[in-house]
Amino acid sequence: MTVEAPPAQPRSGLGRGTALTIAIAGALTVANIYFPQPLLDAIASGLGVSGSAAGLIATGAQVGYALGISLVVPLADVARLRRLTTALLLLTTAGLLVAAAAPNLATLTVATVALSTTTVLPQVLMPTAASMAGPAHSGRTVGMIGIGITLGSTLSRTFSGAVVGLSGDWRTAYLVAAALTGGLVLVLPRLLPEYGGGERSVPYWKLIGTMPKLILAHAELRLSAFLGATVFAAFSAFWATLAFHLAGPPFEKGVAWAGLFGLFSLPAALLSYSAGRLSDQRGPLYVNTLALACVAAAFLILGVYGGDSMTALVIGSNLLVYGGSCWQVANQVRVFRLDERIRARLNTLFMLASFAGGAVGSLTGTALHARYGWTGMILGCGGFLLLAAVGLLRGRRLG
Incomplete structure (x- = not known):
């Protein structure tokens, strides 16, 4: 073809x-x-x-x-x-x-x-x-x-x-x-x-065969892919275990309640539009830093108060959606600033890395939740965020 x-x-x-x-x-x-x-x-x-x-x-x-x-x-x-x-x-x-x-x-x-x-x-x-x-x-x-x-x-x-x-x-x-x-x-x-x-x-x-070489050729792509995978892993772990958490004590809520959290977090999703403008004005690295702080704050609230407070779950999920959405936008803006002729392939590689991170996060989150409960899942997400922070620090030299 x-x-x-x-x-x-x-x-x-x-x-x-x-x-x-x-x-x-x-x-x-x-x-x-x-x-x-x-x-x-x-x-x-x-x-x-x-x-x-x-x-x-x-x-x-x-x-x-x-x-x-x-x-x-x-x-x-x-x-x-x-x-x-x-x-x-x-x-x-x-x-x-x-x-x-x-x-x-x-x-x-x-x-x-x-x-x-x-x-x-x-x-x-x-x-x-x-x-x-x-x-x-x-x-x-x-x-x-x-x-x-x-x-x-x-x-x-x-x-x-x-x-x-x-x-x-x-x-x-x-x-x-x-x-x-x-x-x-x-x-x-x-x-x-x-x-x-x-x-x-x-x-x-040949079009498909060029993609592995792009990973080696572009440090910005490797950075965005790593950052996308780590934070999306934590993001996915939360959503994969939320229904189980809500079904148990003290909430005793049905599965439909997990779906409602998508609606509860819509304000945060709408506010994340600012990430694109900030990426244009201040650069993706600035937005990554802001987003990681929001995601870290989300898991701190979820870990300390989310075990028995519905209000904390709603606040934490909004911070997580806002931070996660801003994180995604910043990473894609960084990738799209590379060669215009290969943007679709760069986006393919970035999205595949994010999907892989999400799959690992879902499996890890559900396993930790089943064995160690809500606190174990939160600590596991903290590990993913620590990896993201290390990657972000190493990425500062790229600007």
Whole structure:
């Protein structure tokens, strides 16, 4: 497979309306990964399978998303962006329609993996929009799209639950998602530049094969990848164990309460927009330092008071979401300041590192919580943050 593109064309800038539309598109497409999660019980009942078997849907979504980041996102460096965007939207819409009509769990799982592989559009849009905005405004653009992704992943769970509650059928949520995703075909492609900024002609296998070399060539990428993995590990450990913590004494709350914490922390997610502007004005290192202080304060509050105080859990989760979102934005801004021609591949490597950190954090957090309780999980997260602090200190020489 050979992907051809002419030399990069001059950027004309990115208007606020275009940036907002791209952020909304990111929110709607990333929602396709997360909206099925509250529906698993209804899916299990509808298809006549166990709840644990229906959990394959959530696993398949994560596997598909990781495959898409690895194998599809790098194409944004060299492909015709409008054509790539249109193809991804149409394939995702088709996958959602197949899922809506799935007669059994096997079909639904395969459709979930397929549509999750092609719904990686947010990670295509992020480097593209950063290039369109130009160096002086890339930070605030990354911040705006980052908020879109956060809101899409959070509110999609609430929205899908409401749709199924009104319709009484889990398949309706997939049909609504297909309509929203398909509708983007009429709007989004025309807002993007025709081509990516990469080389004129690059075989697909060579495009993928260049990525390991990029890790060795760019110290800033290695720094952002390490920082992203460590803090996302602590972030994921908290969210992976929150439901268990709330279910036990003294809270004795149901699983739905863990989902509500996504809504409780929306103010922090919205405030994190400032991270993009601060990254433009003060640099990613400054924002990393601020974000790490917020995350550390979050775990301090969660550790000291979060064992028996709902208020402390809400405050701590807001600090964690704000710090984690700012941390992500700063790391991606640092990566996007590197060679414009390879931004999509750089973003791929950064996101894969973050995903790996999140997986390690989830496994570590649940294991520590099961053996040592809430305090053990908090201390484990402290270990991840200590690694992040060491990495940040070593990264100061990069500026």
